Amino acid sequence: MHENRCIGIVGCGNMGFALAHRLSLYGFTVLMGSRCPDKYNDLEFEIVSTVECIHRSPMIFVALHPEYYIDSLISHLEHDPSLFEGEILIDLSNKPSDKSHLNDISNAERLQTAIPNAFVVKAFNTISSFAMQSTTAGESSNVFVASDHSIAKDKVITLAREMNFDAFNAGSIRVARHLETDIKSLFPQWRIPIIVTFVVLIVWLAYTLYMNYIRIRTTSWNQLFLHMVNEI
Numbered sequence: 001m002h003e004n005r006c007i008g009i010v011g012c013g014n015m016g017f018a019l020a021h022r023l024s025l026y027g028f029t030v031l032m033g034s035r036c037p038d039k040y041n042d043l044e045f046e047i048v049s050t051v052e053c054i055h056r057s058p059m060i061f062v063a064l065h066p067e068y069y070i071d072s073l074i075s076h077l078e079h080d081p082s083l084f085e086g087e088i089l090i091d092l093s094n095k096p097s098d099k100s101h102l103n104d105i106s107n108a109e110r111l112q113t114a115i116p117n118a119f120v121v122k123a124f125n126t127i128s129s130f131a132m133q134s135t136t137a138g139e140s141s142n143v144f145v146a147s148d149h150s151i152a153k154d155k156v157i158t159l160a161r162e163m164n165f166d167a168f169n170a171g172s173i174r175v176a177r178h179l180e181t182d183i184k185s186l187f188p189q190w191r192i193p194i195i196v197t198f199v200v201l202i203v204w205l206a207y208t209l210y211m212n213y214i215r216i217r218t219t220s221w222n223q224l225f226l227h228m229v230n231e232i
């Protein structure tokens with residue numbers, strides 16, 4: 001069991017609320033941080049300003065898109081350089097663009113460089129907000145945890161297991177480069193079988209077209225498509 005079961009979540013979007021539901025289901029107290037806490041009324045979670053959320057929670061999920069990191073997190077360092085001292089920041093983000101390459105620096109590494117006094121841990125980015133909310137979803141429940149800070153990493157692994165996920169130590173923060181891009185590739189090993197299937201299909205269609213219609217001209221051109229579909 002955690003000594004302190006209060007977990008912070010910065011960002012009240014899809015993933016933020018999905019996390020909040022999951023955490024509260026497993027007995028954690030959730031504190032959410034938002035740019036505009038007043039716009040959320042009558043909700044089951046306490047929602048405060050981003051800075052208050054960071055102050056009050058030792059472990060914080062960063063449920064923001066990486067392009068908002070500067071505005072919503074890093075900019076607060078100007079007024080309070082020790083704001084993130086000793087805090088565990090769990091980076092959930094994925095690469096925003098399909099053009100990203102494996103050797104590009106990851107969002108998690110950028111966050112760690114920008115906030116060196118925090119312990120940045122990459123995790124949960126492979127879990128969708130749907131799977132986060134549903135304990136019966138058929139999706140993968142594997143959580144890969146990467147960080148350069150072993151104590152923080154162990155705490156996040158323990159947290160993920162308490163949230164009923166299968167958590168694995170993925171290695172150093174550099175592994176985030178893979179974790180953030182892997183999610184973007186849909187069935188990467190399927191590429192060659194899909195190409196081969198389409199080539200075979202096209203050859204077979206061309207052969208059928210030639211044998212049944214071009215060579216012996218059994219049908220008129222305006223009924224060609226209909227006959228082909230029936231044949232198939």
Ligand SMILES: NC(=O)c1ccc[n+]([C@@H]2O[C@H](COP(=O)([O-])OP(=O)(O)OC[C@H]3O[C@@H](n4cnc5c(N)ncnc54)[C@H](OP(=O)(O)O)[C@@H]3O)[C@@H](O)[C@H]2O)c1
Nearest residue numbers: 011012013014015034035063064065068093094125128129
């Ligand atoms: N959705 C998923 O299934 C999923 C799965 C895995 C990982 N993730 C990752 O989780 C992170 C959040 O994703 P999401 O789907 O929850 O995104 P989202 O629904 O768009 O929510 C993002 C939140 O960011 C906050 N924010 C802070 N600064 C902002 C700004 N300048 N403009 C707009 N919003 C700003 C907003 O909350 P406030 O208004 O309260 O400040 C907003 O609700 C992303 O990094 C994403 O890659 C998402």
